[in-house]
Amino acid sequence: MADGKQAGLPGRGQRDMSPERMLFFSDGVFAIIITILVLEIKVPELGSGIPLSESLAEMRPSVLAFIVSFLIVGMYWVGHRSVYNQVRHIDRNTLWLNLMFLMPAAMVPFAAGVLSEYPDEPSALHVYGVVLIAVSLFLMLLGFYLSRHPGLLWQAEDKGTRRVTMIAHGSPIIVYIIAMLVATWEPLLALLLYLSIPVLYFAFIGLLKTDPRTRVAAGDL
Numbered sequence: 001m002a003d004g005k006q007a008g009l010p011g012r013g014q015r016d017m018s019p020e021r022m023l024f025f026s027d028g029v030f031a032i033i034i035t036i037l038v039l040e041i042k043v044p045e046l047g048s049g050i051p052l053s054e055s056l057a058e059m060r061p062s063v064l065a066f067i068v069s070f071l072i073v074g075m076y077w078v079g080h081r082s083v084y085n086q087v088r089h090i091d092r093n094t095l096w097l098n099l100m101f102l103m104p105a106a107m108v109p110f111a112a113g114v115l116s117e118y119p120d121e122p123s124a125l126h127v128y129g130v131v132l133i134a135v136s137l138f139l140m141l142l143g144f145y146l147s148r149h150p151g152l153l154w155q156a157e158d159k160g161t162r163r164v165t166m167i168a169h170g171s172p173i174i175v176y177i178i179a180m181l182v183a184t185w186e187p188l189l190a191l192l193l194y195l196s197i198p199v200l201y202f203a204f205i206g207l208l209k210t211d212p213r214t215r216v217a218a219g220d221l
Helices: 020-039 052-058 060-083 092-106 108-117 122-147 159-182 187-209 215-219
Strands: none
Touching: 020 060, 020 092, 020 108, 060 092, 060 108, 060 122, 060 159, 060 187, 092 108, 092 122, 108 122, 122 159, 122 187, 159 187
16 A cells, blocks of 8 residues: 555645646536527517517617626636636636536526516516626635645736736626615616626726736736
């Protein structure tokens, strides 16, 4: 038994895995999520005497929910890829944290479907916000875990880069909470706040790129 290493038994460090297979799986999940979002938009059925323009107008909530969700899912896909830019190996905990991140992400089409059916209902906007908050929290938790295990990375992150990444991934939560709070009185404003998230996210990254101290960190987001 003492000759286990000589017999070819893997040591603990050798049991760390390449992230490629997990990234392929994650990209596939995101592709399915976006496909399901598209399928939520149904071709209108024309009733007797109902013009196509009127039927298309009734689809506006579904189209708007799709646009908001597509942009937000795309933002999280980019954020997910940025987390793994510096990852050399993954362990079993990383696998499970990644799955926990994908779980609420996979619920976005459901939340978007509820929102498209009941765009003026505060509860629909609350469900949407809760799902997005969960996605953000698990993405932050995943990034935090990797930053605390530098042995899994190509090189350890400095504190500045870690802080910028956590702010970029966590700041949408504040907007989600505000949107949920105002949904009771102004559902349209709440929906616009959700729509503003991708715009604010990329504006934030653009602002970081103008500062030499954060330019490198912003390039990875």
